[in-house]
Amino acid sequence: MTSYERLTKVMNTVVDLGAAASVLGWDQETFMPDGAVEARAEQLATLSGLQHHHMVNDEAQAAVEAVRVDLASLPERKRRVAEMFIRDHERDLKLPESFVLDMARTASLAQDAWKRAKAKSDFTVFQPLLEKIVDLKRQESSILGGGEHPYDAMLDTYEPGLTTAQLTPVFDRLQKGTKEILDQITPAQSAVDDLVLYRSYPKDRQLSVAKTIISHLGFSGTTGRVDLSEHPFCTHFAHTDVRLTTRIRETDLRSCLFGLIHEAGHGMYEQGVSAELARTPSAQGASMGIHESQSLFWENVVARSEEFWSWAFPILRDAFPDQLKDQSVQSFYRAINKMQPSLNRVESDELTYNLHIILRFELERDLMAGTISVAEIPEIWNQKMHDLLGVMPSNDAEGCLQDVHWSFGGIGYFPSYALGKLYAAMEWNVMQQEIPDVRDRIANGDFTPVLSWLRLKIHDYGRTETPNEIIQRIAGRPLTETDFLSYVSTKAHHVYGL
Amino acid sequence: MTSYERLTKVMNTVVDLGAAASVLGWDQETFMPDGAVEARAEQLATLSGLQHHHMVNDEAQAAVEAVRVDLASLPERKRRVAEMFIRDHERDLKLPESFVLDMARTASLAQDAWKRAKAKSDFTVFQPLLEKIVDLKRQESSILGGGEHPYDAMLDTYEPGLTTAQLTPVFDRLQKGTKEILDQITPAQSAVDDLVLYRSYPKDRQLSVAKTIISHLGFSGTTGRVDLSEHPFCTHFAHTDVRLTTRIRETDLRSCLFGLIHEAGHGMYEQGVSAELARTPSAQGASMGIHESQSLFWENVVARSEEFWSWAFPILRDAFPDQLKDQSVQSFYRAINKMQPSLNRVESDELTYNLHIILRFELERDLMAGTISVAEIPEIWNQKMHDLLGVMPSNDAEGCLQDVHWSFGGIGYFPSYALGKLYAAMEWNVMQQEIPDVRDRIANGDFTPVLSWLRLKIHDYGRTETPNEIIQRIAGRPLTETDFLSYVSTKAHHVYGL
Numbered sequence: 001m002t003s004y005e006r007l008t009k010v011m012n013t014v015v016d017l018g019a020a021a022s023v024l025g026w027d028q029e030t031f032m033p034d035g036a037v038e039a040r041a042e043q044l045a046t047l048s049g050l051q052h053h054h055m056v057n058d059e060a061q062a063a064v065e066a067v068r069v070d071l072a073s074l075p076e077r078k079r080r081v082a083e084m085f086i087r088d089h090e091r092d093l094k095l096p097e098s099f100v101l102d103m104a105r106t107a108s109l110a111q112d113a114w115k116r117a118k119a120k121s122d123f124t125v126f127q128p129l130l131e132k133i134v135d136l137k138r139q140e141s142s143i144l145g146g147g148e149h150p151y152d153a154m155l156d157t158y159e160p161g162l163t164t165a166q167l168t169p170v171f172d173r174l175q176k177g178t179k180e181i182l183d184q185i186t187p188a189q190s191a192v193d194d195l196v197l198y199r200s201y202p203k204d205r206q207l208s209v210a211k212t213i214i215s216h217l218g219f220s221g222t223t224g225r226v227d228l229s230e231h232p233f234c235t236h237f238a239h240t241d242v243r244l245t246t247r248i249r250e251t252d253l254r255s256c257l258f259g260l261i262h263e264a265g266h267g268m269y270e271q272g273v274s275a276e277l278a279r280t281p282s283a284q285g286a287s288m289g290i291h292e293s294q295s296l297f298w299e300n301v302v303a304r305s306e307e308f309w310s311w312a313f314p315i316l317r318d319a320f321p322d323q324l325k326d327q328s329v330q331s332f333y334r335a336i337n338k339m340q341p342s343l344n345r346v347e348s349d350e351l352t353y354n355l356h357i358i359l360r361f362e363l364e365r366d367l368m369a370g371t372i373s374v375a376e377i378p379e380i381w382n383q384k385m386h387d388l389l390g391v392m393p394s395n396d397a398e399g400c401l402q403d404v405h406w407s408f409g410g411i412g413y414f415p416s417y418a419l420g421k422l423y424a425a426m427e428w429n430v431m432q433q434e435i436p437d438v439r440d441r442i443a444n445g446d447f448t449p450v451l452s453w454l455r456l457k458i459h460d461y462g463r464t465e466t467p468n469e470i471i472q473r474i475a476g477r478p479l480t481e482t483d484f485l486s487y488v489s490t491k492a493h494h495v496y497g498l
Numbered sequence: 499m500t501s502y503e504r505l506t507k508v509m510n511t512v513v514d515l516g517a518a519a520s521v522l523g524w525d526q527e528t529f530m531p532d533g534a535v536e537a538r539a540e541q542l543a544t545l546s547g548l549q550h551h552h553m554v555n556d557e558a559q560a561a562v563e564a565v566r567v568d569l570a571s572l573p574e575r576k577r578r579v580a581e582m583f584i585r586d587h588e589r590d591l592k593l594p595e596s597f598v599l600d601m602a603r604t605a606s607l608a609q610d611a612w613k614r615a616k617a618k619s620d621f622t623v624f625q626p627l628l629e630k631i632v633d634l635k636r637q638e639s640s641i642l643g644g645g646e647h648p649y650d651a652m653l654d655t656y657e658p659g660l661t662t663a664q665l666t667p668v669f670d671r672l673q674k675g676t677k678e679i680l681d682q683i684t685p686a687q688s689a690v691d692d693l694v695l696y697r698s699y700p701k702d703r704q705l706s707v708a709k710t711i712i713s714h715l716g717f718s719g720t721t722g723r724v725d726l727s728e729h730p731f732c733t734h735f736a737h738t739d740v741r742l743t744t745r746i747r748e749t750d751l752r753s754c755l756f757g758l759i760h761e762a763g764h765g766m767y768e769q770g771v772s773a774e775l776a777r778t779p780s781a782q783g784a785s786m787g788i789h790e791s792q793s794l795f796w797e798n799v800v801a802r803s804e805e806f807w808s809w810a811f812p813i814l815r816d817a818f819p820d821q822l823k824d825q826s827v828q829s830f831y832r833a834i835n836k837m838q839p840s841l842n843r844v845e846s847d848e849l850t851y852n853l854h855i856i857l858r859f860e861l862e863r864d865l866m867a868g869t870i871s872v873a874e875i876p877e878i879w880n881q882k883m884h885d886l887l888g889v890m891p892s893n894d895a896e897g898c899l900q901d902v903h904w905s906f907g908g909i910g911y912f913p914s915y916a917l918g919k920l921y922a923a924m925e926w927n928v929m930q931q932e933i934p935d936v937r938d939r940i941a942n943g944d945f946t947p948v949l950s951w952l953r954l955k956i957h958d959y960g961r962t963e964t965p966n967e968i969i970q971r972i973a974g975r976p977l978t979e980t981d982f983l984s985y986v987s988t989k990a991h992h993v994y995g996l
Contacts, residue, residue: 016544019537020518027521032739035721039517039736042777046514050548223533238537241530279540 003066004078010054010063011085012279017051019237026243028111029229041108048104055092064089077274080464081282087160088281094143099136106132107409114407115230121397123378130406131374134367137411141368150368154412158288159419160466164365167415170481171358174418175388177485178354181492185339185351188496194335196253199323203248206256209319210246213257213312214264217298218451219244223271231404232259232346234266234295239275239283242267254336254347261303265295268451272459282463288413290467292420293427294454300350300421301428301487302442302450306333306494311445337495341389343398345417351488352389354421359384360403360414368411423467425484426475427457501564502576508552508561509583510777515549517735524741526609527727539606546602553590562587575772578962579780585658586779592641597634604630605907612905613728619895621876628904629872632865635909639866648866652910656786657917658964662863665913668979669856672916673886675983676852679990683837686994692833694751697821701746704754707817708744711755711810712762715796716949717742721769729902730757730844732764732793737773737781740765752834752845759801763793766949770957780961786911788965790918791925792952798848798919799926799985800940800948804831804992809943835993839887841896843915849986850887852919857882858901858912866909921965923982924973925955 021044028040054060067074067082074082092100110129117125141153149164156162211226229245236242244263248256269285277283285291302308309329316332317324324332339349345356363380366372372380381400386392393399405413432438435449442450457474468478492498519542526538552558565572565580572580590598608627615624639651647662654660709724727743734740742761746754767783775781783789800806807827814830815822822830837847843854861878864870870878879898884890891897903911930936933947940948955972969977990996 012540013544013548016541017548019541020522020545023525023541024518024521027525031723031725033719033721033723035718036736036739039738039776042510043514043517043521043735046511047518050511050515220533221531223531225529225531227529237541238534240537241534278537 003063003070004074004082007063007067007082007085008280010060011081011281013054014051014060015279015281015283017047017054021047021051022235022237026235026237026245028108029231029233030227030245037109037112041105044108045101045105049097049101052092052095052097052100055089060089077276077464081277081280084281084463091144094145095140096143099139099143103136103140103409106136107407110407110409111404114401114404118230118397118401121395121401123396123401126401126407127374130377133406133409134374134411137409138368138370149365150370151365151412154364154368155415156412158410158412158416160287161468162289162415162419167361170422170479171354171361171415171418174354174422174481174485175358177481177489178351181351181485181489182339182341184498185492185496188498189340191496192334192338193331194338196324196327196332196335198251199253200251201253201320201323203250203256205319206248206250206253207246209316210257210260212315213303214244214260214267216445217261217264217268217302217447219264219267220271224267226260232263233404234263234270236267236270236284239271239273239278242270252347258299258303258336259346262295262299265298266291268298268454269294269459272451272455273462274460277462277464284463286458286461286463286465286470287467288416289419289423290458290470292416293423294420294458296417296420297424297427297454301424302447304333304336304350305439305442306330307439307443309333309336310443334495337491339492339495341391343385343391343393344402346402350421351492354418355388357414357418359388361418364411364414419467419479422479422481422484423471425487426471426477426480427454428487429483430475501561501568502572502580505561505565505580505583506778508558509579509779511552512549512558513777513779513781515545515552519545519549520733520735524733524735524743526606527729527731528725528743535607535610539603542606543599543603547595547599550590550593550595550598553587558587575774575962579775579778582779582961589642592643593638594641597637597641601634601638601907604634605905608905608907609902612899612902616728616895616899619893619899621894621899624899624905625872628875631904631907632872632909635907636866636868647863648868649863649910652862652866653913654910656908656910656914658785659966660787660913660917665859668920668977669852669859669913669916672852672920672979672983673856675979675987676849679849679983679987680837680839682996683990683994686996687838689994690832690836691829692836694822694825694830694833696749696751698749699751699818699821701748701754703817704746704748704751705744707814708755708758710813711801712742712758712765714943715759715762715766715800715945717762717765718769722765724758730761731902732761732768734765734768734782737769737771737776740768750845756797756801756834757844760793760797763796764789766796766952767792767957770949770953771960772958775960775962782961784956784959784961784963784968785965786914787917787921788956788968790914791921792918792956794915794918795922795925795952799922800945802831802834802848803937803940804828805937805941807831807834808941832993835989837990837993839889841883841889841891842900844900848919849990852916853886855912855916857886859916862909862912917965917977920977920979920982921969923985924969924975924978925952926985927981928973 024040024044032040064086071079071082106129110133113129114126117123137154138150141150144153147153147163151164155164155167215221223240224242224244226244226246228247230247232246234244244260244267246256246260246263269291273283309332313329313332337349339351341352342348345353348356362384363377377400378396382392431453435453438449458470471479522538522542530538562584569577569580604627608631611627612624615621635652636648639648642651645651645661649662653662653665713719721738722740722742724742724744726745728745730744732742742758742765744754744758744761767789771781807830811827811830835847837849839850840846843851846854861875875898876894880891929951933951936947956968966976
């Protein structure tokens with residue numbers, strides 16, 4: 001047995017345990033009966049503890065030491081896979097098993113508490129568990145160390161290498177640029193009417209159309225499926241087993257349709273990861289930021305383009321002839337691109353979306369630094385909503401309880417969405433150069449070139465490169481907000497006829 | 499930490515891993531995309547291997563040795579739980595991890611092959627994997643040893659303590675008694691018309707009525723749910739998380755209705771296991787035979803009684819007014835109790851059902867003894883169907899491919915169904931003595947006394963007693979076929995007006 005084969009056995013066990021935990025997590029969000037919450041928390045804690053154990057036990061350490069010696073002689077991909085495992089291994093070595101168990105158990109209970117809190121619109125129902133989560137995350141940051149800011153370890157979890165100090169000026173320029181565009185379109189706000197989106201659309205037909213569209217985009221039903229859940233998500237148990245969820249609102253056409261296209265963007269990424277990476281820590285997307293660049297590429301760059309709707313609008317109108325009889329491709333395109341400050345991140349537009357992220361980034365950063373407390377979240381949330389977006393939630397459900405992320409311990413996750421937008425705009429610029437007729441292909445409903453390009457440049461690599469390596473390889477430049485600001489400014493001017 | 503607490507940690511890990519594997523198994527049968535078969539097989543093999551490892555590793559052995567010393571001083575239930583773990587531990591100590599991994603992987607692939615074979619009605623698609631399974635089971639029997647017959651180890655898996663030598667005379671008398679009753683009713687066969695069962699019943703309403711009925715019986719929707727699958731089953735991940743599946747046939751009213759009541763019988767057993775047994779090897783039914791006594795109690799003793807339908811028939815007629823307008827409680831009661839040899843075990847009646855079991859018992863016993871080969875199954879199956887039941891399958895799908903059991907390696911499982919019938923009849927005799935008005939209560943749709951009696955006498959104990967201890971405690975006698983033959987003879991005479 002070679003040292004790589006020895007490492008492979010360790011990796012397979014760790015990845016299979018992670019996949020099993022993901023199945024249990026998916027089930028918890030989709031089908032699990034309410035009474036099972038506590039038993040499921042114990043099961044997930046056991047799996048998480050075992051996964052941690054197999055990541056760091058004597059055999060893992062011996063396999064890592066053995067493969068280190070052979071790293072230079074391994075083929076490129078295998079070397080990368082081994083390096084990714086070693087990175088995870090070294091990180092987990094620092095985290096005590098008791099800590100990992102506590103985090104898993106808390107996250108499972110917190111997800112239930114968040115659901116109940118949101119249903120009652122009462123932050124205090126969620127507060128004790130969120131306090132526990134923040135406390136655990138501050139411990140985690142302290143254990144992992146290595147950054148200048150306590151938030152750095154959180155960022156590094158989702159976007160390896162990114163620091164609070166690097167992100168802050170990018171977000172500052174992004175906020176400034178966003179506000180400038182917003183100021184330009186505000187006087188023209190009445191030019192775009194999006195009331196068509198809030199007519200009554202039967203739920204079963206919404207789901208059916210959304211499934212039809214993601215199938216056309218390239219999401220495979222042989223290696224994936226779609227279910228319903230409170231908060232939409234994508235999870236995968238293998239590149240051959242990718243699960244999407246969506247939610248449907250009868251009087252909001254965007255929720256199911258764009259939500260499912262978004263999740264399908266994640267899903268196609270996972271379905272596209274090379275089979276040779278299966279059951280290794282590289283059998284997944286490179287980072288949350290790159291992942292979001294895929295979901296947002298499909299949701300926004302593709303499915304909020306005028307070209308896309310010149311193909312898709314007839315399909316939608318066939319499903320909803322009465323509701324859409326007064327609409328044209330152009331009026332519908334403008335409706336789905338109305339840019340206006342609102343309360344809800346998921347339902348916000350391409351322009352103001354990043355302000356929602358900046359709000360969460362600042363909150364998380366300050367929670368991690370200990371300069372604000374969990375109890376203050378509702379008040380600070382509302383204040384920031386007012387300052388950044390000029391709107392004010394009327395209750396916690398539409399305010400600080402709107403997202404699932406904190407309940408599963410995902411502090412540091414939110415910036416990924418904004419990074420995804422920035423990466424997606426950079427990818428789109430390169431794609432247009434390399435596939436000159438890509439807009440025409442989209443207008444013809446031919447998404448093969450788009451998906452093939454993403455497969456070739458991003459998906460196939462899985463997690464064998466860092467986000468910075470990927471974007472440098474594709475665009476020849478590091479992360480920048482300029483491509484996105486240029487893209488969204490052009491779109492804003494087009495939509496508002498400025 | 500006491501020795502029992504130390505053992506508890508080991509037991510919790512083993513049981514949680516088993517629960518995770520069960521979630522993955524349930525998902526595979528209900529929702530998993532086709533493309534995921536191989537990845538799922540690997541995941542299940544990993545979980546199964548880990549479960550085996552934690553069952554027998556140094557810590558498990560040390561915990562078992564420590565608790566052995568304290569067994570006599572433990573409270574009764576804890577002593578029983580520890581003894582059950584020690585039994586499983588000693589069994590697993592004999593089975594090499596490589597064997598367990600191979601079995602899990604083979605079973606997962608075989609389930610897929612069986613589905614494809616059944617769809618094509620082609621036994622040869624399934625044959626190579628069944629050959630592998632039989633080969634592995636013969637190895638298992640040889641490794642476990644201890645019995646006079648190679649089949650004994652298979653029986654012991656599902657019905658601890660039962661041997662081929664004990665079972666053979668019981669089944670011989672059962673076969674003889676069954677044939678005598680069958681001979682009596684055959685001339686009166688035309689007296690019972692069951693065509694009403696094969697009218698057209700919309701699937702959604704079938705499912706809705708079946709769910710309503712099991713909810714009335716006592717199956718909790720807070721700690722359980724119902725989905726669809728190719729072959730109906732019940733699985734549990736905790737006493738608070740019990741999953742049933744059913745299948746619906748538009749022109750066969752029995753499939754969904756009685757199938758779901760059967761599975762709900764299993765499910766109520768699992769939901770009724772004492773919470774204090776959670777996450778131990780006793781947090782489940784005592785044996786497959788006792789389990790089937792619960793499912794068959796509800797399906798047959800309760801839901802095929804005239805009293806039951808005097809309550810349930812109006813509910814069913816409300817759902818299907820046109821289909822049932824020419825029916826009375828009595829005519830419907832006779833229809834669902836028509837006793838006539840047929841091809842399909844699941845859809846056969848209370849009387850001839852056991853002949854299907856005896857066929858499978860003889861096949862399994864001879865496969866294990868090596869006196870017949872897997873390749874011969876279709877031919878021998880058909881011959882035995884002719885000899886025992888006087889009918890002949892026209893293809894493998896309605897013949898030897900009808901059951902899922904062999905595909906998951908469940909050789910030795912089938913006899914449990916017949917044992918369940920025998921136990922259920924014994925339980926029913928005692929219940930009628932202890933609850934004199936039980937038939938009236940059923941006729942009023944009040945199932946509380948029935949469920950409470952089963953909870954108290956059986957469910958609460960979980961797997962802390964052997965099947966023989968349970969039936970001795972309840973009935974004061976060991977397993978016998980006499981109660982069942984008396985019960986079914988009375989019913990046959992009533993239904994056929996003899």
